[in-house]
Amino acid sequence: MPETNTFLAPHTPVSHPLHGSGQVIVDSGDAVVVRFGGEIHSVLRSELVRARSLDLALESGAFDDSAEGLLRASALAIRSVNDQWGVFSRSRVQLLPHQLWVCHKVNRQWPFRWLVADDVGLGKTIEAGLVLMPLVARAQVRRLLILAPAKLVPQWQKRLYEMFDLRLQMYGREIAKASADFWGVTQMVVASVHTLRQEVSEGRAEASAFLDAEPWDAVVVDEAHHLHADDRTGETLSLELLKEMERRGKIKSLLLFTGTPHRGKDHGFFSLLSLLDNERFGPDKDPEEQLAALPEFMIRNNKAKVTDLKGEKLFTPVTVESREYQFSDAEAAFYDTLSAFIIDGRAYASNLSGQAQTARMLLLIALQKLAASSIAAIRSALIKRRDKLASVAENARATIAATDQPETLDDAAVLDEEASARLLAELMDGEVARLEELLDLAEPIVSEQKIERLVELIVTDLPEDEPVLLFTEYKATQALVVNALHARFGYGRCAFINGEGKLENLLRADGSYGPRSSTRETAADDFNAGKVRFLVSTEAAGEGIDLQERCATLVHVDMPWNPMRLHQRVGRLSRYGQTRPVQVFILRNPATVEARIWDLLNAKLERIQAALDVAMDEREDISQLVVGLSGPSIEVMFAEGQARFGADSKPAREGVSTWFDQASATIGGEDLVKSVRNMLGNVTRFDFAQVGNNIPKVDLPDLERFLKLELERQGKRAMNREDGMEVIAPDEWRKTDYAIAKRYTGLVFDRNAPIDRKQAPTRLIGIGHSLLDRALKESLDREAFLARCSRLKVPLLITSITDEITGHGQTVGRIVVGACRLADGTVEILRDWELLKRLNLVGAADETLPSPQAAGQQLTDLAQDLIIHIGKNARELAEGMTRPSVRGEVLLVPEDDDD
Incomplete structure (x- = not known):
């Protein structure tokens, strides 16, 4: 009943009919100031009831049920460790220290604002799931929006469901039309940022519904470098979309993912960061002050630093080797003639101005890229161009419409391939005749030296049946490779992936040729399962597909002019789960200008790397960052180099070198090295040597004993079967929780x-599984504070640490710590995961023994001493709390303890 006379000391546990459980801050007579979770209220003393607590239990000397005390202690430890680290999330892949650390770092405060710029292949989807799952489990995140490039939207939906049982609805215009109020009723959504930005820019009704919907508790953005701004052209539509959401107060927490946050100019980088805090970041603010603030907002981990739980590095350096080939006489004649055609086209375009000149230059670059891929690729484009030019009037003109930045690298490749079809204006006088000449030279070339060298490489350099991932830039080259592999190694040994999911003129089993279709998912699954030996892909597999299960060998059949694509390609194999060193082969013709430019570029990147190594405390792979910053400049450089020297199949080395030094002067200069050093020198990053001891050494198997004990308490027994654990759910649970099934079979606590x-969401036990979540709730609600346990040598105190200072947005409101005084008088402090390990070795007391005598003063004094000791270490134990306060939760004493 309400306590009206007794003085309520600070920290006294109380309950209130409206606000629930809380702790007294100050008793001022009729009114009492109480902290209820993260809120503080002044309430009438008459409305408060002093809740049962460890203090009351020690005061009365009454012991609680042994099993209930052990269960409550275990549940407190489980919830604490998962809230901080997400370690009990039901990911199907083994969690890594840096992923757990990212979760721990992001979830220290609520709401959070972070940019995560990890290397490709370090598990951004897992990191996102680890951050979100504890928040979803305790209903802190109810409305969730994930924005990604359109082609990655299905992958996000699939992986978050399979790994974490997070069920997101994909947004699409047809889906929205079928729903009366999609944005109002759908709580967890994954959508294409391209689709949404287009709807907003066009002023569609769907956009109004989106922008007027309730705020999102958390927004996650993949490939966030598309939220870009340029000091000349302004902000991209994607950045404008996010800023409009911010202006309307629609984003509570924001998590950005990108491997290349800095795109060459501080203006764009600081514009991106302004989404995290527009008071501290922005292109108009002091750069030094912004860089100094980076550790609070930006995380970056690279492959050179990440480790397993033992501190062993996970990734070995990728080995790259070249395999050379030479043009045949017929190929050399074709390339020389094509180079002359390109040079004449550039000369003609240089006399034009404005959009007419830009359009023709873009077309010429597209043709150069096709030629660098294969004769089959350029021949296909030339045929299409000749036929279209012949069908239009001599004065036909068309322009290439200005487009926003492509969403993915594959989108950019598709634009390249379609360039010649979009522009019908002639490049020069008599172009159709020139095209006919080129096609006549290409006609007799049915076997290309590059493809023959590729087959030779596979036969002589690789073990028999070694899986191989091959990349081409264009579909015509892709078809050439697929046909060659089928002809040499047998039909059905090769799958393909491209943006359209279709290839023309493929060899069939009966020797005929025809079209063939294949989805990304089917091709990747067949390759990973070993149904095919080879997978040939355009840039469609350069992003968003994991191919490391069996394969450790990659071949660049042709080299992209945007070097960032090389890093994305290798990232399909060099990622967590790879068990072998990754080897990469490059096919190159040393007689081409393209190969010479690559040699000079690599040499320059090595010099930049050496300069950065001197300037930084930790080594950071500079190549991907430099090409990420300078990608467009490098593409232009390739085009100009081939145009200048391509007519000579053996250009003078000195001439190309001199030109390259001038053309690449802005790539990797002192300003770039300074920008990278300043950015990466200020970010927050995982370091196993510093935080490895704090990483939880627990996993899903550590939950099994707790669940079995709680089920036993409910009168149900978990039976171990060959395929896993079988459970009949308690009737009371099923009556009050519709998500709980009557029977569970094949339950496992093993990620592997x-x-x-499809069965993982119901069979894999972890936080988020309805059965375990209900067991935790039951145990946390138990009023058990003082209990005796077997297999316990000394009394074990379980405490919670909370922050007395409110308003700082702590995501993790309570951190659980254990403590005991050892025989030699020293105090052993156990972090939550260490505490769980200890509790899993403790047993409930034998209830057939005589009831224990009342607790003595000695136990009260011991508990107080241990609380004081923990308090002295509270700032270290509860990182980020301003004024940590320690409270005793449960005291477990040995079964045969007489005190």
């Missing part, structure tokens, strides 16, 4: 268990 992905 051989279970079907």
Whole structure:
């Protein structure tokens, strides 16, 4: 009943009919100031009830049920460690220290604002899931929006469901039309940022519904470098979309992912960061002050630093080797003639101005890229161009419409391939005749030396049946490779991936040729399962597909002019789960200007790397960052180099070198090295040597004993079967929780268990599984504070640490710590995961023994001493709390303890 006379000391546990459980801050008589979770209220003393607590239990000397005390202690430890680290999330892949650390770092405050710029292949989807799952489990995140490039939207939906049982609805215009109020009723959504930005820019009704919907508790953005701004052209539509959401107060927490946050200019980088805090970041603010603030907002981990739980590095350096080939006489004649055609086209375009000149230059670059891929690729484009030019009037003109930045690298490749079809204006007088000449030279070339060298490489350099991932830039070259592999190694040994999911003129089993279709998912699954030996892909597999399960060999059949694509390609294999060193082969013709430019570029990148190594405390792979910053400049350089020297199949080395030094003067200069050093020298990053001891050494198997004990308490027994654990759910649970099934079979606590992905949400036990979540709730609600346990040598105190200072947005409101005084008088402090390990070795007391005598003063004094000791270490134990306060939760004493 309400306590009206007794003085309520600070920290006294109380309950209130409206606000629930809380702790007294100050008793001022009729009114009492109480902290209820993250809120503080002044309430009438008459409305408060002094809740049962460890203090009351020690005061009365009454022991609670042994099993209930052990269960409550275990539940407190489980919830604490998962809230901080997400370690009990039901990911199907083994969690890594840097991923757990990212979760720990981001979830220290609520709401959070972070940019995560990890290397490709370090598990951004897992990091996102680890951050979100604890928040979803305790209903802190109810409305969730994930924005990604359109082609990656299905992948985000699939992986978050399979790994974490997060069920997101994909947004599409047809889906929205079928729903009366999609944005109002759908709580968890994954959508294409391109689709949404287009709807907003066009003023569609769907956009109004989106922008007027309730705020999102958390927004996650993949490939966030598309939220870009330029000091000349302004902000991209994607950045404008996010800023409009911010202006309307629609984003509570924001998590950005990108491997290349800095795109060459501080203006764009600081514009991106302004989404995290527009008071501290922005292109008009002091750069030095912004860089100094980076550790609070930006995380970056690279492959050179990440480790397993033992501190062993996960990734070995990728080895890259070249395999050379030479043109045949017929190929050399074709390339020389094509180079002359390109040079004449550039000369003609240089006399034009404005959009007419830009359009023709873009077309010429597209043709140069096609030629560098294969004769089959350029021949296909030339045929299409000749036929279209012949069908239009001599004065036909068309322009290439200005487009926003492509969403993915594959989108950019598609634009390249379609360039010649979009522009019908002639490049020069008599172009059709010139095209006919080129096609006549290409006609007799049915076997290309590059493809023959590729087959030779596979036969002589690789073990028999070694899986191989091959990349081409264009579909015509892709078809050439697929046909060659089928002809040499047998039909059906090769799959392909491209943006359209279709290839023309493919060899069939009966020797005929025809079209063939294939989806990204089917091709990747067949390759990973070993159904095919080869997978040939355009840039469509350069992003968003994991191919490391069996394959450790990659071949660049042709080299992209945007070197960032090389890093994306290798990232399909050099990622967590790869068990072998990755080897990469490059096919190159040393007689071409393209190969010479690559040699000079690599040499320059090595010099930049050496300069950065001197300037930084930790080594950071500069190549991907430099090409990320300078990608467009490098593409232009390739085009100009081939145009200048391409007519000579053996250009003078000195001439190309001199030109390259001038053309690449702005790539990797002192300003770039300074920008990279300043950015990466200020970010927050995982370091196993510093934080490895704090990384939880627990996993899903550490939950099994707790769940079995709680089920036993409910009168149900978990039976171990060959395929996993079988459970009949308690009737009371099923009556009050519709998500709980009557019977569970095949339950497992092993992430690596051989279970079907579709069954994982119901069979893999972890936080988020309805059965375990209900067991935790039952145990946390138990009023058990003082209990005796077997297999316990000394009393074990379980405490919670909370922050007395409110308003700082702590995401993790309570951190659980254990402590005991050892026989030699020293105090052992156990972090939450260490505490769980200890509790899993403790047993409930034998209830058939006589009831224990009342607790003595000695136990009260011991508990107080241990609380004081923990308090002295609270700032270290509860990182980020301003004024940590320690409270005793449960005291477990040995079964045979007489005190």
